[in-house]
Amino acid sequence: MTKKVLFCATVDFHFKAFHLPYMEWFKEQGWEVHVAASGNMELPYVDKKYNLLIQRSPFHTANMKAYKELKAVIDHNKYNLIHCHTPMGGVIARLAARQARKKGTAVIYTAHGFHFCKGAPFVNWLLYYPIEKILARYTDCLITINQEDYQLATKRFKAKHIEHVHGVGIDTDKFKPVNEKEKIQLKKSFGYQPNDFLLFYAAEFNKNKNQQLLIKSLALIKDKIPQTKLLLAGKGPLLEKCRELAADLEISHMVDFLGYRNDLHQIVPMCDVAVASSFREGLPVNIMEAMACGLPVVASSNRGHIELIQDSENGYIVPANEYQTFSFRLLEIYRSKELYSKMSMEGKRRAQIFSLNEVKKELNNIYLRYAAEEINESKGKYNCTYI
Template sequence: MAKKVLFCATVDYHFKAFHLPYLNWFKEQGWEVHIAASGNMELPHINGRFDIPIQRSPFKRRNLEAYNQLKLIIDENQYDIVHCHTPMGGVIARLAARGARRNGTKVIYTAHGFHFCKGAPLLNWLVYYPIERMLSHFTDCLITINEEDYALAVYHRFKAKRIEHVHGVGVNTDRYKPIDEIQKRESREVFGYQSSDFLMFYAAEFNENKNQQLLIQALALLKVEAPQAKLLLAGDGPFQEACRELAVKLEVEGSVHFLGHRNDIPALLPLCDVALASSLREGLPVNILEAMACGLPVVASENRGHSELVKDTVNGFVIRNLDSRQFAARLVELYKSDELRKKFGVENIHRVQRYSLAQVGLELSGIYTQYFLGDRDEAEDKYSSAYI
């Protein structure tokens, strides 16, 4: 009988965005692959799916319904592995799998960025820290994706049987890659940009955390020294209208391009000059990894995820205290120096290799197969011959 794995998250888009290669890896190894999340998106590499009403907010009553449904699913299917993701997916799945663990199911949780961390509000520590520490008792393997979270889990002695660090969710360096100057000029023509434009790119949902307002404020300070600067903002969300209004208020609406939801980021990124990131908190941001793989310098606000990827003055700039003036000053440096942009870009292409899909796949496959094969070398050999 084939071994069975269940991936669980709050919403099914999470699997499409981050985990398709790993679903496929299990399928290639002959496993039966199931997913459980809210939504009915069509996804490849799976044998079964369960649409359960997990809510993002822990205070929604429907989470109790989701718990009951998920517990029944786990108990009936007798999974060998349950791998859960996202805060509420991780909470509900680990609670629902407690009985299955006593019968041999291994429960893995990937923390995509603890809400309690250095600089986080006290409320986050009061609410989220005790929950995660308690749930670590019901976790066979806790996977962290940045060094700060790994050190925190070890220092605070989380009770997971194993605590591992992997390099994010992996970036596809075959899909995200640099283009030469001729290709860049031709691509800009296709998208309606001039070769003289200084294109600054940020892809993220418009929400409070992603903080696009900071970038618009910085752009307004560039009008004199970098008149050809254009800010490209890809994504949708509840804060988009407020950002449009801010651009009008600061008289830069002609230089801020709201691109909406895009499926062509691999084509857009390489034709830009610099990647930006303004969020308040991040685990290990994929948007920066994609920009690094395309050979772009990065200017990012200071937080644990950004600071792990961007070393100030080495492969980009890290901006402290959400300072729009400092943000603008660093962008002027890059605007005026082709040499500096190329230097940072080359360094990013080198650095991103440790976060590649292939490298992360080796790390994850080693974790998965140790439970059943006990041999990390064999795990890596099996992974290298599979999807990637």
């Protein structure tokens, strides 16, 4: 009988962005691949797709209907393995799979950054921590992607297995450095001058991502580095407020709002420094991609950024909302070619740890427990080829 795996998340775009390589692997192994999430996006490597109206808010009444529908899907299909992602995708899937686990279905949950963490609002601990603690009991393997979450989970949660994986994997064949000539050509192709000092950040415009910090920091160096351009990719509810802030600070000509982009593999290598201003991160892909392209990084202090950036080595970590310090660090990098070169090289080196090939190996070791065709129980080893 063909084995079946179900991937579950809040929205289907999550899979297109992060998990297609792992769906492809299951297909190559002869598994039937199903997906349950909100959305009508067509995804490769998927045999069946269930559009469930899962909502991000834990209080939304639609989630009760999504739970019932997902439970019916799980009970009908008798999956060998369920891998769930995102907070609400993880909650609903693990609740819906309780009976299936008793019949042999294994449940894996990847926490892409707990909402409760050092410095998080108390309400986050009050709401999300008890939920994750309870649901850990219904989790065969809890995967964390940063050390802070891993340490917390191993001390406080009762999942059968708790693992640390270096994120979702970045494509270092796609995101890679370019030489100076190629960088100039890329800048020109996007309408920039060869000597423009390009800062880049890709993120949704929301309260957590805090792009206002970057705009305020830019205003402080507008006279010192007038050729600076801040490139902000993404959409979101606070986009217009950021436009207004740039206008109020008289730097609209220095801030380019790029909207949603699917050509980041061309934009990132032409930039000079990656910046990041969020209050909370799990392990941000945008920073890993920038590091792989050789960009030094200046970022706000949070667990995800600290995991990626060693202060003064491949970039700088700046306390949250200290835009004066943020601007000073940008000036330091701009003024020292030696510092820039050192940070660039170190960033490229560190990025390899988070490459798609390395993360595939790490996930393979986890999937082996549940997906291996042959298990050598006498030696306690799992026989399977790496993804």
